[in-house]
Amino acid sequence: MHNQTPALDNHLADLDLVKINAELAGKSAQDIIRWAIGLDRRTITTTTFGDHSAVLLHMVSRIQYNMKVLWIDTGYNSSATYRFANKLINNLDLNIDVFTPLITTARLNVMMGGIPDVDDPLHEEFTQQVKLEPFKRATDTLKPEVWITGIRKDQTEFRKSLEIVSRTKEGFIKVAPLLNWSEQEMDAYLAEYQLPNEPDYFDPTKAHETRECGLHTKF
Numbered sequence: 001m002h003n004q005t006p007a008l009d010n011h012l013a014d015l016d017l018v019k020i021n022a023e024l025a026g027k028s029a030q031d032i033i034r035w036a037i038g039l040d041r042r043t044i045t046t047t048t049f050g051d052h053s054a055v056l057l058h059m060v061s062r063i064q065y066n067m068k069v070l071w072i073d074t075g076y077n078s079s080a081t082y083r084f085a086n087k088l089i090n091n092l093d094l095n096i097d098v099f100t101p102l103i104t105t106a107r108l109n110v111m112m113g114g115i116p117d118v119d120d121p122l123h124e125e126f127t128q129q130v131k132l133e134p135f136k137r138a139t140d141t142l143k144p145e146v147w148i149t150g151i152r153k154d155q156t157e158f159r160k161s162l163e164i165v166s167r168t169k170e171g172f173i174k175v176a177p178l179l180n181w182s183e184q185e186m187d188a189y190l191a192e193y194q195l196p197n198e199p200d201y202f203d204p205t206k207a208h209e210t211r212e213c214g215l216h217t218k219f
């Protein structure tokens with residue numbers, strides 16, 4: 001099918017991830033971003049416009065202006081998050097590409113009685129509709145070969161086992177420059193560059209901060 005994410009070329013497919021992760025372990029987040037950009041392939045970064053999102057977006061925009069930024073807008077963000085997103089998009093002049101669910105928030109609320117509880121059988125379908133399907137559609141459209149993400153080990157139990165560089169199930173290279181950063185380091189970066197934050201961000205697919213939404217377990 002023509003809209004499927006293409007296979008990586010031999011150069012990316014043959015990357016020695018064990019060696020690369022060992023080499024990048026002592027590097028700064030900025031150097032890791034430069035390494036990812038240096039692969040010279042279609043590269044995107046993703047954001048939720050949630051807590052500390054400004055750190056990665058600021059770093060990336062300073063290193064490579066106009067990189068494609070993908071935002072999966074679930075339709076369930078708060079007014080504060082939407083205002084925060086608009087502020088960062090304008091202040092950092094982000095090259096933003098927004099993908100939204102195919103079903104409206106109003107229709108989903110009727111179909112599912114609002115946001116299903118995590119123990120509700122409908123929650124998996126809800127997550128598929130508002131997060132996973134839009135992300136798959138986005139990657140089929142943008143066809144990234146390298147994905148820069150802001151995930152950190154201290155966020156969830158699952159992320160403690162991840163590496164800085166990995167290969168996704170979709171076949172592209174995922175790079176996490178901030179993987180080993182602490183919340184204190186993130187706060188210090190925001191303060192140093194006088195960046196705004198949105199600590200009250202809520203992800204309806206996670207329900208609580210230490211739970212995975214499925215994006216990094218399924219892709």
